[in-house]
């Protein structure tokens with residue numbers, strides 16, 4: 001080791017004298033010799049890591065207002081997304097393929113890639129069914145050159161969570177095989193109905209694939225079967241993965257990403273919970289979608305005094321739902337009736353899927369000037385008092401002035417509203433950041449727009465003055 005080390009130093013020194021520019025772009029050579037580090041270009045991850053400490057105190061010498069602004073900006077960044085209403089496949093048939101090979105023992109993601117993946121998967125499964133209640137999920141694992149079944153296609157999150165938890169007791173082993181996995185996914189999705197999507201999501205830690213045959217043949221078969229493949233890499237980009245994603249997504253490679261750290265990994269995984277856009281090239285699918293009517297049952301809940309067998313698992317349990325067509329008892333919803341194959345759901349499941357098709361518009365930041373014109377003093381949603389308008393923007397109306405002036409004197413972080421108000425562009429109500437997050441992530445509706453509809457209905461019905469307190473505040 002020492003001999004080779006000195007060789008390395010000597011040769012890299014020579015290079016430095018010969019050409020500074022080449023040395024500058026090199027990643028491994030510079031770490032060994034501290035004197036050359038100043039010639040090195042900053043890597044993207046280094047810039048991101050040092051940015052956190054780049055805090056400047058406000059004009060009043062305090063840091064609270066700046067930190068508050070950073071926090072708001074951070075919340076907003078997660079919230080802002082494309083709100084164009086697009087046709088999305090809300091009935092999804094998704095297969096998750098996990099890498100269970102030795103590459104998952106790497107500790108570059110803490111505690112190990114394997115354990116981190118299992119942790120995030122539990123959250124992912126819950127979120128997936130929260131966002132896609134009428135979809136089906138299945139999990140496969142690549143271990144030791146073959147593909148094993150972790151859990152079957154089902155709409156019940158608990159089945160998958162239990163299966164993922166059970167993986168903790170086993171160790172990653174051998175090499176993964178992308179070809180085997182694709183073949184198995186193709187077979188598993190072959191019988192899914194045409195009105196839904198066919199999606200495959202890989203979590204891949206390895207930088208190799210040990211395949212028994214020609215993977216290009218398999219990719220072509222996947223394209224024929226209209227599979228859409230998403231790959232989340234944990235190590236580095238691979239050409240074959242890029243090719244798989246490009247070919248199965250009509251040339252679009254945005255579905256292939258490599259996570260740089262734990263946070264990035266989680267974000268990439270959670271991004272999958274949003275239903276995919278139906279592409280313009282999927283002509284056949286669109287035509288089919290136009291006329292496709294799907295039969296669904298809305299079963300009624302049964303209350304029992306003694307346990308009976310459920311038709312789905314054959315377990316003895318109390319209560320459940322009775323299929324509206326054949327009266328078989330299932331223990332949970334959504335489900336497919338095991339006796340007559342009818343899709344059984346609750347109306348709330350349909351409503352929850354609906355918001356993907358008509359997303360709530362992003363709310364906009366409100367300047368002090370606008371806040372003064374509207375004279376908004378509290379959040380329309382939760383009635384939390386806003387910081388009042390500073391003196392230079394007109395007369396302050398609220399009794400809490402001291403905090404407000406402190407805040408106004410500091411420039412807030414990029415993305416945060418200077419007045420801490422966020423406006424719905426439809427009803428022009430002002431909201432706080434927490435209501436902004438809550439309305440966009442949980443309720444998917446605007447309280448201002450909703451109450452307005454309610455008020456106009458009431459006034460039409462009763463033909464009287466239907467102005468409530470909330471509305472008065474706005475009109476004043």
Ligand SMILES: [Zn+2]
Nearest residue numbers: 310312313331
């Ligand atoms: Zn059951």
Ligand SMILES: [Zn+2]
Nearest residue numbers: 323326337340
């Ligand atoms: Zn039935």
Ligand SMILES: [Zn+2]
Nearest residue numbers: 379382432435
């Ligand atoms: Zn609020």
Ligand SMILES: [Zn+2]
Nearest residue numbers: 424427446449
């Ligand atoms: Zn609104």
